[in-house]
Amino acid sequence: MAARLPRPHRFDAWVALAGLLGGLLLCGIGLGMRPAHDPTVLFDGPWPIVLPLFLMAGGELLRRAAPRTALLIGTVAMIGDVLTQGSLITLLMYTDLVYTAVLYGTPSSARHIPRVTGLLTIVATLVPYAVWRVPEALLVGVFIGLVAFAPASTGLIVRNHREAADSARLRAEQTALLAEMDRTQAVAAERTRMARELHDMVANHLSAIAIHSTAALSLEDEKTSREALTVIRENSVQGLSEMRRLIGILRDGTPADDKAPAVTPTLDGLGVLVEGARANGLDVTLDAVHGSVPAPVELAAYRIVQESLTNALKHAAQGAVTVWLRGRNGALELRVTSPHGGRDAPRAPGSGAGLVGMRERAALLHGTFEAGPENAADGTGGKLWVVRATLPVTDVPRGGTE
Template sequence: MAVRLPRPHRDDVRIALAGLLGGLLLWAIGLGTRPDDEPIVLWAGSWPVLLPLCVMAGCELLRRVRPRTVLLVGTVALACDTVTQGSLVTVVMFTDLVYASVLYGPPASARRIPWIMGLLSVIGTVVPTAVWRVPEAVLIGVIIGLVTLAPAATGWIVRNHRDAAEAARLRAQQTALLAEMDRSQAVSAERARMARELHDMVANHLSAIAIHSTAALSLDDPDTSKEALGVVRENSVAGLAEMRRLIGILRDSSGDTEPVAAPTLGGLGALVDHARANGLDVHLDCTHTSLPAPVEMAAYRIVQESLTNALKHASPGRVTVALVQREHALDVRVTSPFGGARDSGPRAPGSGAGLVGMSERVALLHGTFEAGPEGPEDLEGGKIWTVRATLPITEGETE
């Protein structure tokens, strides 16, 4: 199986061609780094210079994809160049290989190479000075440092800046992602809150309209039909007012921009009177002192939705609403007759959203919620439907 060589980067191809052409130009005009009569020159003549030059240009093609390999090969090519007349372009391309090996190489190599190059610079300074004992020998270490340590240190600095910029970019992406998640959660929570408010504010009126309009259509008694239509009109006007107030909250440009007061337990009396006017036999037992606004609103909505469900689904009989405040919680309990031989199905259609909304309200306050039939069946096969909620009262929130 043939091994596929990595494809060089376009910039690396340009660097290799520029280095090769520049080296050929210096070779053509006869410019070298040392004369033929120096003792270090083992390969005299101008042609041996081209071999290290071509190898170094080939290494430049793979400076990004194989940084460690080309550094080793380039080191061998530079050693061969030192025993010829030498080419300045070969030396310059080697410094670029050192720089690329630190910038593009693995993190471990990027950390080790500057230390290795620094050690070579020290050795290149100490050994010639100790052997020849002339001040000019220090220049050898300086030249080695310029060729090896300087590009390695430059690559390390550039790599650190690049890594810091990448880390900042990733942090910005994570921040944007978290912000989008928070926005989506906020939108979902607001939509759920609007759904609960819309259901609780309007469902009671619409249920009464559906029940009494059915009665008006099914009875031939003019007085009864007139009374039922009166209840229908009353609930229609009240429901329309609630809808307008809700629209006033949602639309900034609406003329009704005044905030709607949150319902409190002080309005339970009016709520029960309204349920009685719709035909329910409701008994209210409420004992409480000052409570936090979220607790009062949740309790009010739970009672409101329970009475709406009783109007739609309960069998004839008494509906009991009881609120008892304990030391750290408010207990809400609503009971109504359920099922039995007299039950002919719901008097108005339901979707089950009311129970979901009550459960969500209690969950937001970290309370407990239960709803369902309980107790033994009576002679007619009926049970008692009970809605029970416990709403914690956080200390320090009461007024």
């Protein structure tokens, strides 16, 4: 099956029609590029100009749809035009075909056409001068340069500028895409961070409220109920205060109450945290020895201990809970142990996000985290739930766990 030529562009059809009409007008008034009786003219008279003109107009129809084919047709038409008196319109349309062949053609055409036309210009300059030895012979090379090499060079320059502009636009689009991906990742990371902070800050107080409210409802002793309600009120006030501080930070970067403590806790606050756990009914002991620790590590360690105590409050059996923390060998090591087993259901409902959050905090600092049941070391056969974390205190990633 024969290959079909592509459909011409509408603008190219208008260019071909304008060139054809202009050439016919010049032919009708008998205006050619050379006199009628010039010895170099093989086909005298105005009308032999028409056939190359029609061929050249046909090439203009394909100037963008098939640039190489259009240039081939135009070259044949130009050779035919040289044998006649010649038409200025045919010549102008040929320069356009050379230009568009470089501009819209394949990369191979864009490289080779300027080289070939440049070589033809040199040859057309040197050979006639060498044969005729007259300065006028140099005009042949000038003519070839203006008709072929100059349009080809112009097309190459414009093509290079367009490709550079396309490359710059593509880079800009890629940069915008990468920026959008970074923004999306930053939003996701911020949402994850806020989820961890909200869980760690509020879950402890809400768990204590749930446990003590259950006790207050299930026991009819007035003294026990009042004690439970006192704990519920304290945890409610503390939870509300922390929520206000966090909301202030989210709004404008400062706590809502200027007199409120900083929203980011430190290891110095572990004592207060343990006292609060004792007030909620846990038998907790703290054994902490540490030196100067980067703020991201302090926050991660504090939150891991806080969540571990919250889990002990909800899930642990009766018995001692131990918080052990040491800074050594370029890392902060912590361990929280609590009695495991002996409870059919948790004292307060949980979401299961606590262990995930603790593991994320350790991973963000390139540390390690593990949690699970272990046999008690006293040989009684009892089970302990042990949370272990090792957090490097050197080469802390920027941003840490915040």
